[in-house]
Amino acid sequence: MAYRFRTDLKYSQITPKADFLNRRQVMAGMAGAAAIGLSGQGAFAAGQYSTSEKPNTLKDITSYNNFYEFGTGKDDPAKHAHSLTTDPWSVKIDGMVDNPGSYGLEDILSNATIEERIYRFRCVEAWSMVIPWNGFQLSQLLERVSPQSGAKYVSFETLVRPEEMPGQNSALLDWPYREGLRLDEAMHPLTLIATGIYGEDLPNQNGAPLRLVVPWKYGFKSIKSIVRMTLTDKQPQATWNMQNPREYGFYSNVNPNVDHPRWSQASERPIGGGLFAKRKATLMLNGYEEEVAGMYAGMDMSKNF
Ligand code: MTE
Numbered sequence: 001m002a003y004r005f006r007t008d009l010k011y012s013q014i015t016p017k018a019d020f021l022n023r024r025q026v027m028a029g030m031a032g033a034a035a036i037g038l039s040g041q042g043a044f045a046a047g048q049y050s051t052s053e054k055p056n057t058l059k060d061i062t063s064y065n066n067f068y069e070f071g072t073g074k075d076d077p078a079k080h081a082h083s084l085t086t087d088p089w090s091v092k093i094d095g096m097v098d099n100p101g102s103y104g105l106e107d108i109l110s111n112a113t114i115e116e117r118i119y120r121f122r123c124v125e126a127w128s129m130v131i132p133w134n135g136f137q138l139s140q141l142l143e144r145v146s147p148q149s150g151a152k153y154v155s156f157e158t159l160v161r162p163e164e165m166p167g168q169n170s171a172l173l174d175w176p177y178r179e180g181l182r183l184d185e186a187m188h189p190l191t192l193i194a195t196g197i198y199g200e201d202l203p204n205q206n207g208a209p210l211r212l213v214v215p216w217k218y219g220f221k222s223i224k225s226i227v228r229m230t231l232t233d234k235q236p237q238a239t240w241n242m243q244n245p246r247e248y249g250f251y252s253n254v255n256p257n258v259d260h261p262r263w264s265q266a267s268e269r270p271i272g273g274g275l276f277a278k279r280k281a282t283l284m285l286n287g288y289e290e291e292v293a294g295m296y297a298g299m300d301m302s303k304n305f
Contacts, residue, residue, distance in 0.1 A: 049116035049190055051138035051287070056129040058198050060272040065205045066123065067224055068173055069158065069165035076167075077205035083164045084225070095155075095230035105209055105291075109195065112136035112143060116199075117192055117213075122254045123285045124218035124240075128268040133213055134196035139187045139286045147183065147231050154186040155179070155236030156212060157228040173239055179223040180236030181214065181251070184295055190215055190288060218252040218290040249305035251296075254286035258302050 067077035089105040118132045142154070158177040162168040168175050192213040193200055201210040207224025214221050220240050230236070236282060240248035247261055256266045267279040285292055296304075 009123075012297075022179075024132060030053050041081065044123070047115055047117065049291075050116070051120055051130060052174060053120065053130045055118055055132045055198075056272045058200075061129060061131055061197055062203045062205055064126075064127075064129075064271055067205055067207070068221065069167045069175075069177065069225075070205070071167050072172070081204035081208075084159075084161075084204045085164060086204065088092075088223075088302055089209050089268065091210065091226060092228045093141075093145045093230075093234050094228070096148040096151035097231050098148060099144065103141075108141060108210070112140050112193075114195060119190075119192075119213060119215040120283075120286050120288075121213075121215065121219055121222075121266060122282070124252065124260065124265075126260075126263060126265065126282075127177055127271050128280070129271050132198055133192060133194040134199060135192040135194035135213065137189055138191045138193050139189065140213070141193065141229075142183075142186060142231075144230075150233050151231040152183050152233050153231070153236050154181050154183060155228075155230045155232060156181075156223045156226050157230075158223055158225045159225045174242060177223060177239050178236065179221055179238050181221070182295075183231070185214065185292075186268065188295070190291055208247060216254060216285040216292050218248075219253060220248070221252050224248075228285070251301075251304050253301060253305075254282065254284070255305070257283035258305050 063078045064074045065077040066074070067081060070077045070080040071106065087105070090102045091105075091108065092102050094100045114134055115147075116132060116134055116137055118130060120128065121131050122128045136156075156179045158175075159165070160168060160176045181191070181224075192215075194207070194211050194213045195209065197203065197206060207222075210226050211224040212222050212226065222236075235250060238248075238250055240252075241250050254265075259265050265282055268282050269279055270277055283289070
């Protein structure tokens with residue numbers, strides 16, 4: 001992507017939204033934005049970025065989760081995440097931006113175009129789902145805060161509130177849960193801040209009220225319940241990478257040819273197909289190769305895993 005190297009230009013000048021959206025989506029987004037008010041849900045358009053694969057059921061998507069703030073069992077988030085208060089909510093955006101500040105949820109939603117995006121979702125543990133997210137392109141929010149020319153990365157943090165997040169009473173992970181993206185990855189039109197699933201507000205166990213979705217990367221990059229984004233010129237700390245850098249790289253792009261040290265990534269287990277569901281071949285960059293491979297041209301994916 002050429003614009004990465006034009007550091008003299010602001011992103012808002014060079015990546016107008018319309019470049020990434022066809023006319024139908026723009027219209028649907030506008031109509032939706034008027035109709036949905038502050039709840040932020042409801043603008044649907046089957047867009048160029050959605051897969052035509054059949055989505056998992058809401059039950060699958062909301063009952064088989066990873067959200068260690070609520071425990072390590074797959075059913076712990078569904079059991080315990082109702083204790084999380086998501087209203088009021090704000091996101092602190094700081095670091096190398098012209099417009100730092102604390103942005104309230106309603107303000108964020110009313111300035112964003114909510115779309116439906118049906119994405120493949122691949123966990124590093126080798127299970128997968130297809131999820132109909134509602135959300136907006138992270139680029140919209142970043143353009144609004146105006147990254148400075150030296151900014152190269154975005155770091156993200158989840159809420160720390162042990163009274164409501166029982167898992168945070170143990171030192172299982174070094175809280176807050178943290179993640180990071182290169183700025184070009186963060187600005188990519190596929191990179192979403194999800195606000196809902198199946199047209200409903202995002203369930204707490206899936207990372208309410210705002211969570212990142214980066215469909216070509218392993219699921220742990222998709223950080224939940226975000227309260228802070230920091231633009232920086234240094235590669236950010238990322239929870240699983242800090243925990244075990246040999247097993248979890250900073251990039252964590254889905255790649256069938258780069259195995260996890262303890263298991264193969266060549267195939268995956270689709271959730272929802274029952275006990276005897278057939279494994280499927282893992283797709284390079286989780287099926288988004290055409291859209292995103294250019295960002296990694298010339299990079300050794302097995303070294304920068
Ligand atoms: N975000 C936070 N804050 N805490 C977590 O434990 N787990 C990650 C990611 N985001 C996690 C998180 C992992 S390992 C995965 S696979 C996905 O969330 C799971 O998302 P889902 O439960 O919506 O499928």
